Amino acid sequence: MSKTDKREMVLHAALELIAEKGFHDAPMATIAETAGVSAGTIYRYFENKDDLIREIYSYLEGNIWAAIKKNYPEGRPIRERFLHIGQSLMGYFLVSPMEFRFIEQFQNSPYGVDCRRDKFFGKKDKDLVTELFEEGLNQQIIKDLPLPILSALSFGPLIDACRDHILQFIELDDTLINQIIEANWDAIRR
Amino acid sequence: MSKTDKREMVLHAALELIAEKGFHDAPMATIAETAGVSAGTIYRYFENKDDLIREIYSYLEGNIWAAIKKNYPEGRPIRERFLHIGQSLMGYFLVSPMEFRFIEQFQNSPYGVDCRRDKFFGKKDKDLVTELFEEGLNQQIIKDLPLPILSALSFGPLIDACRDHILQFIELDDTLINQIIEANWDAIRR
Amino acid sequence: MSKTDKREMVLHAALELIAEKGFHDAPMATIAETAGVSAGTIYRYFENKDDLIREIYSYLEGNIWAAIKKNYPEGRPIRERFLHIGQSLMGYFLVSPMEFRFIEQFQNSPYGVDCRRDKFFGKKDKDLVTELFEEGLNQQIIKDLPLPILSALSFGPLIDACRDHILQFIELDDTLINQIIEANWDAIRR
Amino acid sequence: MSKTDKREMVLHAALELIAEKGFHDAPMATIAETAGVSAGTIYRYFENKDDLIREIYSYLEGNIWAAIKKNYPEGRPIRERFLHIGQSLMGYFLVSPMEFRFIEQFQNSPYGVDCRRDKFFGKKDKDLVTELFEEGLNQQIIKDLPLPILSALSFGPLIDACRDHILQFIELDDTLINQIIEANWDAIRR
């Protein structure tokens, strides 16, 4: 098992356990056991539990951007690109409920708040979505609202819908997914 | 200090600490200290920590419904009632950031999931919002989507906006609040 | 409710609870509740929990001696008196399983050890049984063994049998009871 | 200090403390301190306090059976074997007062009751003593009484005598020990 392998084993074991049990019911010892390494080994690859958690999120964020960028209709109308992003996001979450549950927990925790703060106050590169919104604002296609609000209108309901699906409160299908994304578009378009 | 006072001291101390630090970083000992009572006293009023947490939520839920019902424009058009609900909710959250953060944590936790399950699977009475949606569906004023989706489209962005305001990522004012609620209306109306 | 009544209510409540749950699972608060008095009231009648426990034992000891003395065949042969004592004891225990369980717990605890120490080192009056043994020794009817040993040979198996009956490991009837007592007599007689 | 050493340190520390103070006055913290390990370490070797207690008993039971089996006069008359068992038991207890007091407490507790229930209702293998009694019953050498009664007649007084010796109420010597065991034999033989 190579160095990278071990790191990944730990990362996935932690992702799985935390998704299922929550941050506080996923002891490092259990993560180690699930990953097939010793408890001490985790600390070779991650500074501490917080660091491990943030690294998992970072990894998942990468996956999500990759999912969005796949077949991204660059150059096509804003609405079309918006729908693509929504579909990619929901598609990703619905086939990866474990990842979704991790992300949900992360967002809703001190980690997530820090992360969001970094995002809004520019410690991160401007992303695809921000660019899309800014373009839409410039072209007066979408409502003149602050970016965080546009983001909330676009993705908040989408995430809630995924959660309700994963918790089996509702049953999402392609039609419904598209209706939701269209509704989000209705919320932000002029 | 009367009997009721102590219960309330504990309830508010717990609300405050949990809002600020999270469930797992608000030890009973600290709650007791903040409330100005001994650790054992908490257990005279609440069965255990879980019970305390659920009681706080229950109390806050009462506040929220009271806020919504205040000046509720009964008999007025659906859109008007919808806007009232949105305004009441955001109004309540923005003057009670602590309560907001508690509720957010609660919703996003096993407690909240249980609570939501009860709501959707009928262990709770039909509420004002459900009635409003059903009326709107009947009159073909709002989109034909499942209730949880309508709920997500209506309140998801609203909550996200409150959070961003409370975390000082954005600055909400009355104009912006109304724009958000109108956008939510655009999302659900036909 | 008179003063004496309250004391007795507490005493019986404690007896019942301790018999069923054990010393450490019979909180003073529960005893008070069962007795229909307040927690503080217990401390008017008993110095503390230890004192309460010792008083219960003392009370039960009185009952037992009374049971033994009832129809005691004073003046009859030693063997007859021995059999009477055994029958009285077992009879008492079998109709009072709660009392039995309390006594068993008491005997087998620091309380019981202290109590036994007092008995052997003469802080208590010489009792009926001791007198019987001494008479038997003098008359060379029973084996020349120390009193505690004679006591053990006579009553140990009897208590064990009661316990096994109460725990439903065996089913005692009059025949069996008499066989046991006779066997005990065989153990101590010359 | 090897792995096994630590487990044994804990086991012996717990045995000692519980023997002296009782289950409820032997906190895990004190056991750890006595054993020279940290509180958490105990839980590496024992699931919880109950488990620790049961493991100690199991260990002592092993010792006792070993003591009985040592020089066991297999094939010799029942009476001789009976005397051997009695002598072995008392011998073991008298040189191991701590073990004795632990066992006494264990027997007289929910643990012991469960253990006894298992024994009588067949969850354990038939043991040497049961075999001896059954043989004696078949050969009509010992009284026709249920096994638990024979057991009580044989070992009850023996245990009581050991307790009185350990508590220094009496002073056992070889002569007296043999007299007691002979008396027990008198109790069960026809």
Place this chain on the structure above:
DNA sequence: AATGAATGAGCTTTCATTCAT
């Protein structure tokens, strides 16, 4: 590099006892 036993501070909860009313 990897191990995993050991640590010990920290958690939630209980309960004998007190004392203001």
Place this chain on the structure above:
DNA sequence: GATGAATGAAAGCTCATTCAT
């Protein structure tokens, strides 16, 4: 006398992290 709310010291147990091997 009686109350019962309040106390606070302990209890059993967990787990992130370290470090000798």
